[in-house]
Amino acid sequence: MEDKVVQIAQLIKDAIRTHKPIDPPSLKFNFTREEAYKIQELVIGNNISGLKAGLTSVQTQKIYNTNEPVIGRLLPNSEDYEIDSTETISPKVELEIAFILKEDINELPKNKGEILTYIDSVTAALEIPDSRIKGKGNVEDLIADNVSAYKFALGNTFKKPKDLDLLGGVLEINGNIVATSCSNAIMGNPINSLYWSVNKALNLGIKIRKGYVILAGSMTTPIDIKKGDIIVGKIKSLGEVRVKVV
Numbered sequence: 507m508e509d510k511v512v513q514i515a516q517l518i519k520d521a522i523r524t525h526k527p528i529d530p531p532s533l534k535f536n537f538t539r540e541e542a543y544k545i546q547e548l549v550i551g552n553n554i555s556g557l558k559a560g561l562t563s564v565q566t567q568k569i570y571n572t573n574e575p576v577i578g579r580l581l582p583n584s585e586d587y588e589i590d591s592t593e594t595i596s597p598k599v600e601l602e603i604a605f606i607l608k609e610d611i612n613e614l615p616k617n618k619g620e621i622l623t624y625i626d627s628v629t630a631a632l633e634i635p636d637s638r639i640k641g642k643g644n645v646e647d648l649i650a651d652n653v654s655a656y657k658f659a660l661g662n663t664f665k666k667p668k669d670l671d672l673l674g675g676v677l678e679i680n681g682n683i684v685a686t687s688c689s690n691a692i693m694g695n696p697i698n699s700l701y702w703s704v705n706k707a708l709n710l711g712i713k714i715r716k717g718y719v720i721l722a723g724s725m726t727t728p729i730d731i732k733k734g735d736i737i738v739g740k741i742k743s744l745g746e747v748r749v750k751v752v
Contacts, residue, residue: 510535511680515548518651521638522624527595530643531650540586542649543710546578550652555719556580557712558633559703560653561645562723563694570645575699577706578653580719589751590632591733597636597656597751599678599731600724601739603689604631605667605697611704611714622667624702630661630675632749633721635728649678650738658721671695675725675741679735685726689741696722738748 512704514531521528522547531537535543560576567574589597608626615621634656639647648654673689693699707714731737733751740746 510537511541511544511548513722514650515545518545518549518638521595525593525595527638527640527710529561530639530641530647532644532647537646537650539649544644545650546652548550548582549650550579552713553582554579555582555584556721557694557703557714557718558653558655558658558721559699559723562699569642570648571646575702575723576645576649576695577672578651578711579712580655580658580721584655584657585659585717585719587624587659587749589657589731589749591751594636595638596654597634597731598728599679599737600633600635600728601679601687601726601741602631602633602658603670603692603722603723603741603744604629604658605700605720605722606664607716607718607720611708614675614705614708615701616642618697621701621704622697622732625667627664628667628670628744629664629669630739630744630747631658631721632702632737632739632747633658633724634749644650659738659749660719661741661745666745667697669681673742673744675739677729678738679729679731679738679741684729687725689725691724691725699723709744
């Protein structure tokens with residue numbers, strides 16, 4: 507394994523531990539997307555609770571000069587409904603749709619219809635990303651930093667996954683509407699993101715287990731949050747989800 511991969515992984519581990527951001531590793535190291543996923547694995551390991559897709563809209567892909575999404579790993583015990591602001595660097599919130607698996611996926615399903623047979627339920631979710639990278643960096647920095655994964659919360663309504671492409675969503679902070687969107691912002695349909703995420707994870711050698719949560723990507727742009735904020739996400743037919751920053 508390249509020494510730079512180990513070095514970058516240690517820098518990100520230190521940033522997670524100290525809650526202090528680092529300069530984008532790409533400013534010092536030249537590394538590929540493949541190496542970035544190796545760094546991610548070194549940082550997070552294989553003891554995970556699910557997956558998260560990022561850059562699932564054309565607009566966000568343009569920002570990072572890429573033409574495909576990215577994937578990160580959800581940590582065990584990262585489902586949380588009270589976010590400790592003292593353990594964050596620059597937390598944000600995104601309104602998402604989450605899929606919960608009812609069985610292992612060992613090989614890519616033949617089509618997007620078949621993949622739904624592996625899904626127990628779908629619900630509204632809030633993701634709380636927290637980048638360890640100063641500024642934006644490039645797509646390799648984003649991948650190495652586990653796509654900014656930190657915490658997430660699941661909604662109060664769990665339904666079978668169907669008719670997911672035209673669901674309206676609202677994000678509120680302290681009673682004020684800060685964003686509205688539609689689920690088709692996620693790759694045209696969240697099921698497209700689910701299929702892509704499973705395919706990418708299997709190609710990376712990530713084992714996909716029963717009970718995993720797969721966050722399909724954000725319906726909204728990331729919004730800064732702070733101590734004292736009460737955040738509510740609502741998605742048509744999928745209920746609502748609430749998080750407090752303490």
